[in-house]
Amino acid sequence: MTSGRAVRVAQHSFLAALIGLVTVCGTASAQMAPEEASGGRYTFSWPYEAEDALKPRGGTTKGPPVTRVTEMTEAFQRLQAEGLSTFERDRRAILAMAGGYRASFDFLEVVGYPADYIPKAPYQSWGTEYVYVIADEGDFISLQHLLVMSIIDDEGEVRGPFINKHWRQDWHFEAAEAHTYRGANTWERTQRSKKARAGQWLQTVWQVDDSPRYAAWGEWQHEDEYSSWQGEETWRPLPRREYSVRDDYDALVGINRQTILPTGWVHEQRNEKVVVPSPDRMTRRLAMEYGVARYDRIQGYDFSEGDAYLEATAAFWGQVRDYWDRLLADHAVLHLKAQSDQASLFLPLFRRASEIAEGADYSSEANAAFVRETINGYLADAPERGGGY
Template sequence: MKSVASFFFAILLAAPLGASAEKPKSEQTRQYTFAWKFSDKDKMKPRGGTTTGSSITLVKKASAEWQALQAAGLSKKEKDRRAILAMAGPYRASFDFVETTGFTEDYEPPAPYQSWGTEYVYVLTDENDFISLQHVLVMFMENKDGEESDPIVVKHWRQDWRYQSRDLYQYVGHSTWQHLRLSRRAVADTWSQAVFQVDDSPRYHSYGRWEHRSNYSSWISAETWRPLPRREFSVRDDYHTLIGFNRHTITPNGWVHTEDNKKAVLTQEGKLVADTPYIALETGLNRYERIRGHDWSAGHAYWKKTGPFWAEVRAVWQELIQKRKGIALTNKVNGRSLFITLFMLASRHPAKTFDANEANSAILSAIAPYLRSS
């Protein structure tokens, strides 16, 4: 398994997280036709991963998780729970984003973004009113000679689902999150989804209702503010936040996360700029297709080794969130992002010798320099 340092520099710093390109069976030119039929093909060539991933095998039959969701006699809440749990398992995850509408004079669409990776979604917690899912990338690359690399394991994002939660920790721009209290009426029959970064810091938080049909189940969020993802902040700085809606749709052999995002410009106070509040509208489609035959053993081993450490990281963040009305973060301290520090700490606190008090102290010391007054 690749070391922490290797993965940071090869994956996170050289390309967006999880980016890789599947090796084609024959030489083909990547094409993009949606939304910009008459645009210059060279300018609209998708950006994203440039590495070559190993081949995969898709699962075509309905999964056991899907069949569990279709069982007769389930309550609405239990259907909701099973839809959320159906997102767990082994996947090829692909990520596609394209700006479809520009709101400024002389607007020119940027190149769309495409990447993919192989990702296992673990169930961390399965309780009546709360489900937590952890995404972990386990990727194999092929070099020019066709030789396959050792597995590269990347702890990815996390999603926490809570039933009828009145408390949201919403993003308000400029790396700042604030507590929002909702009414009981507003959250009746809803599930909130809290999404966390790779370092388990907050990313975005919203709520919505599940809808169930005979051949799909779908959840759509309320309007949600989100910080820029790596695919954006690594290449541009002309806007500050994404404002839009997320939809999670469960299908017989996977699930799809669609996004409808406005790219918003904010004042220093976190308000929309009056004359040009939005610069563009973006459509995103993240597709999770079940696969078989992929070797996930390195991911399982990594999570067994570091699981207690990351549980302590989650506990530290939860305590910080509960104690504060808001959290504001500095993106880098001494040129280093927080996730790098925490991933290095994870390797120093393995499960075999794990001491919760020692880890807690190290985690608090690591996070503290990144906290600023909100």
Template sequence: MLLALCACGPAFAGDPPDADRKAILAMQGGYEVDFAFDETTLLKPGYERAAAERAAGDEAVIVVEDTPAKIVLQHVLVDPKSGHVTKHWRQDWTFEAAKRFEFDGGRTWAVRGIPADLTRGAWTQCVFEVDDAPRYCGTGKWTHERGVSTWTSDTTWRPLPRREYTRRSDYNALEVINRHTIVAGGWTHEQLNTKVLRKADGSREDIVREFGFNDYRKVEDTDFKPAYAYWDATKDYWAKVRARWSALLDVSPGLHLKTKIDGMQLIMALFTQADDVQQDKAVADADIDKAFADWVEPAAVTGAAANR
């Protein structure tokens, strides 16, 4: 049975609160970003805490879509010295979404319905890779107590982060709660992560907890024009790419990536096409279709998925 749009169609007819939409849209702009990840509580006997990780960058957050019940924000990294631009992650926000995709392990994401009591009055945030491949979704309500806007997700699964999958084999999934807070001069993204080894028999081994803190501070003296110029030149191309992902993520059972864990086969194919578009070279729809045919396929239908 086909499912409705994944994290796209609202489940109820209520209008989203203006304060919620204002908070989401407040994340747009140019930012200096610090990324920090610290392993905290050791859960597996004998495990030794990994070194803390730190990174930084300059990032423009651009509004791609703004409708009453859906807001799409595209992140674009820029090197202020060279002007080099890299398309980064994307976040889609849908009010009272009926469905969302969920990481099922390996390279598979399944489309599942969201319980009515979870999605009523809530926003589902779905996060996508640099090539618009899926990463994870979470559902929760915005609160605005004492003038501070905060959104906290439910507990969901996500694949290993890019910073670790090339050097870690002791776990294969993150169990995560995400929190976004709008603060003076920017916003923050907190991640309450548990690194988990999920096993074929359905059991799990918890390795360690981790706290992630991404601090977005709005800046006025950084030149983000290259990021906006890149997006203006390639946005129509990336809209076509998103449409092809949606064709698989909007219906059950979801999708499976045939790429290696780093996803670079498809990332390089799509980024090369985007570079061609930026240089005013034609990219045929058939070329985009071929990249997807080579590296993306519908997920296998399981008994549980078939009955959803």
């Protein structure tokens, strides 16, 4: 990796964590900037509310133009092939999410439950993002999202690309158990009977530092025009786009649907915002929002610096994932001191990864010790372990 590239990775990984460009579950705090539009807009909103009060929030950055793919992708053609088993068609639907995209993210509250509820401004953002297949073991597939973003500054110059590790989605066929969010920074092991999980894929979503976020079982459905997966209702922590500006609710309770299309995919969410005083008690619902993330496949965009970052840091992030896996295996209930991104707990991991991408020569043993010490600092009660990590 060149020194210039390494500096950009290191600087942006640190600065983005501070100003909000590193985000959770597909949101990058920046104004959406499609080639066809001059700014964000909504045609489905609250028509009787003051326009200024409901102007979409997000950021102000814009990116250079990109070229969308307009022909059916090879991945979608493979998904539509005749004679596939249901299991293989499911796999190809998951693998079709890999590749380079221009992503847009839209969230709009559509219901306020209290009589005096005041609608909050919708949210829009964008990102250029590559989805990498980092594991494919047949009945287990892991997809790592990486932001590779260039922005246009006030003088009209293009800056970047800036590299940031983003969210991860794991898919496990007929998984027997998962840790699901219970509120109050607590994840609890949930088990599923063999009959109940038959034919289902467990999707587990992890935060930027590979800490847990949410998990749900669901089945893929395949049509001539698309393939889609919808999970059951799940709890999840607040995303960055919300906790940075909201303190009136504690968790999301939502349903996800991911739809694979000929030139990309769409992630839909229906989220209720709830007030939660304890892990096992939900007192009231505050509002409900719709969310749509569109991943439009693009061509001609240079993702090579993302490739280089992922290659340079693969072993380190593998150790991070392994340690989280061990903690989850050892704890039926895992309680963190705070939400990892909200409390900036992930910053040491991002700094270490940036140093490695820059060429720092840490031994595997030193990295393992660093990972153990850092992640144990997340825990309300850090485990005492001997040997290994």
